[in-house]
Amino acid sequence: MIRFESVYFAYEKGKWAVENLNFEIKKGEFVALLGSNGSGKSTIARLTDGLLLPNKGNVFVDGINSKDSPDILKSKVGIVFQNPDDQFVGTTVEEDIAFGLENLNIERKEAHRRVYEITKRLGIFRYLKSSPSMLSGGEKQKVAIAGVLAMQPDYLVLDEVTALLDPVSRKEIFNLVYTIAEENNIGVLYITHISEEVVPVERIILISNGEKIKEGGSEEIFSNYRLLESVGVSVPAIFKVYSFLKRRKPDTSPKELSESTLLNKL
Amino acid sequence: MRAKFALGQYNYADSFLHRLDPRVKILLIFFIVILLFFVKTISGYLILFLFSVFLIVLSKSNFSSVMRSIKPILVLLIFTAVFQIFFTPGTVIFQYKFVKITAQGVKLAIYISIRLILLSFFTFILTSTTSNIELTDGFESIISPLKIFGFPAQEVSLMISISLRFVPVLFEEADRIMKAQMSRGAEFNKGSLIERAKSFLPLLLPLLLNALNRADKLATAMEARGFVIGQKRTKYREMRLSGVDFLAIFVTILVMGISIVVREFV
Numbered sequence: 001m002i003r004f005e006s007v008y009f010a011y012e013k014g015k016w017a018v019e020n021l022n023f024e025i026k027k028g029e030f031v032a033l034l035g036s037n038g039s040g041k042s043t044i045a046r047l048t049d050g051l052l053l054p055n056k057g058n059v060f061v062d063g064i065n066s067k068d069s070p071d072i073l074k075s076k077v078g079i080v081f082q083n084p085d086d087q088f089v090g091t092t093v094e095e096d097i098a099f100g101l102e103n104l105n106i107e108r109k110e111a112h113r114r115v116y117e118i119t120k121r122l123g124i125f126r127y128l129k130s131s132p133s134m135l136s137g138g139e140k141q142k143v144a145i146a147g148v149l150a151m152q153p154d155y156l157v158l159d160e161v162t163a164l165l166d167p168v169s170r171k172e173i174f175n176l177v178y179t180i181a182e183e184n185n186i187g188v189l190y191i192t193h194i195s196e197e198v199v200p201v202e203r204i205i206l207i208s209n210g211e212k213i214k215e216g217g218s219e220e221i222f223s224n225y226r227l228l229e230s231v232g233v234s235v236p237a238i239f240k241v242y243s244f245l246k247r248r249k250p251d252t253s254p255k256e257l258s259e260s261t262l263l264n265k266l
Numbered sequence: 267m268r269a270k271f272a273l274g275q276y277n278y279a280d281s282f283l284h285r286l287d288p289r290v291k292i293l294l295i296f297f298i299v300i301l302l303f304f305v306k307t308i309s310g311y312l313i314l315f316l317f318s319v320f321l322i323v324l325s326k327s328n329f330s331s332v333m334r335s336i337k338p339i340l341v342l343l344i345f346t347a348v349f350q351i352f353f354t355p356g357t358v359i360f361q362y363k364f365v366k367i368t369a370q371g372v373k374l375a376i377y378i379s380i381r382l383i384l385l386s387f388f389t390f391i392l393t394s395t396t397s398n399i400e401l402t403d404g405f406e407s408i409i410s411p412l413k414i415f416g417f418p419a420q421e422v423s424l425m426i427s428i429s430l431r432f433v434p435v436l437f438e439e440a441d442r443i444m445k446a447q448m449s450r451g452a453e454f455n456k457g458s459l460i461e462r463a464k465s466f467l468p469l470l471l472p473l474l475l476n477a478l479n480r481a482d483k484l485a486t487a488m489e490a491r492g493f494v495i496g497q498k499r500t501k502y503r504e505m506r507l508s509g510v511d512f513l514a515i516f517v518t519i520l521v522m523g524i525s526i527v528v529r530e531f532v
Binding site: 049079081133 | 304397398399434486490492493502503504509
């Protein structure tokens with residue numbers, strides 16, 4: 001379990017980027033962290049795997065305090081950043097995915113097996129010998145995700161990984177991560193400022209100025225339009241349709257929050 | 267702009283040269299480059315030229331890329347040749363007022379030009395058939411005996427690898443910044459040489475800042491993937507000498523030997 005206990009973090013003295021943050025993510029759980037630009041999302045991502053250490057409070061991953069062993073955390077928590085171009089180390093897709101495995105001292109045979117399996121699973125096997133920089137935005141992000149998944153982390157932090165993608169690729173990446181995490185019992189912290197993306201997520205943490213504003217399911221988070229507006233987050237269009245239907249047909253439940261179901265009901 | 271910069275770019279193909287052990291390629295090319303400065307006959311150079319053409323055909327590279335590899339050294343080549351023609355003492359074959367051209371000067375200019383062209387050909391053969399990671403793995407293996415003296419072989423080779431990967435990225439970035447500045451009225455192709463050089467100054471600062479920003483992000487991503495300076499890492503790629511490597515060593519030594527002993531025919 002990832003546990004944030006009254007975490008404070010500041011880049012400059014007296015100006016908290018993260019303030020009194022408390023939350024937990026269990027293994028196998030998919031949690032979304034939603035907030036506008038500059039709300040402290042990326043700082044939280046870096047605190048999760050020990051890249052940053054809290055000024056006050058503690059971050060625990062499976063009972064290990066990040067202040068005690070930040071390096072152990074990096075093998076337990078995988079993190080993928082927004083721009084894949086800033087993350088590639090290898091000249092080819094294969095070499096890049098293998099980079100993390102070399103750092104973990106994984107034997108050659110096992111490393112080859114993992115690279116083969118993860119690239120097959122993510123549908124990028126045919127690009128193994130290609131340069132990552134030659135791929136499309138969605139494929140590049142798949143390579144970056146593969147590089148982290150190959151390390152077989154217990155938890156995955158995705159820091160705005162779809163922000164540079166078109167809506168179709170965005171949906172594809174989200175669904176892929178959701179399925180793989182479910183299959184492999186990986187705990188996921190899905191960080192985004194795009195509210196549409198996280199509508200299907202069961203637990204959403206809304207943050208603003210480094211503070212947790214609200215935590216709950218889609219209905220709890222998105223039903224308060226005024227609150228969302230005050231923290232710079234838009235209300236998903238699909239949720240507006242859902243609210244409209246709910247007023248007309250009170251039996252509409254949050255489980256029906258999908259385009260096809262709502263369209264049928266309309 | 268990236269396409270114009272062929273030197274140091276890997277050609278994604280599968281050829282006999284691509285399959286050779288990188289250590290063999292690095293060492294053979296290294297010795298050929300040294301040999302270029304010891305060959306004293308045109309026939310010797312002709313043999314090396316034909317050998318380089320043979321290797322380029324074998325590497326499945328196209329000749330337009332090879333020609334592009336000469337472009338960056340063209341100014342150096344012309345300057346050196348002109349300098350040798352006019353300033354080398356010897357038998358005068360042409361004189362106009364104080365300008366003298368000597369037979370030795372012409373010969374030296376031809377030799378130096380051939381050396382520089384062959385140097386870029388052989389460098390092209392190495393970098394177009396060996397990926398950056400292979401190059402650095404090979405280089406690391408070659409310099410690894412220095413580890414006993416405390417030399418950070420692994421870190422140095424990784425540093426070189428990342429620098430090589432970022433060369434085309436920086437060229438693309440420069441191109442992007444130039445276009446952005448041109449769209450706001452900046453002119454890079456007008457005026458005298460000094461004016462043109464001055465117009466490039468506003469390009470340098472954003473380029474440097476972007477490069478530093480990218481370096482910072484890459485360092486964070488590498489750390490997140492478990493990279494720790496000085497820590498032992500496994501190797502994903504196995505380097506083992508095979509029959510083709512010994513064949514390449516034999517053929518290269520044979521060609522080098524012939525180019526040294528061959529008699530002048532012109």
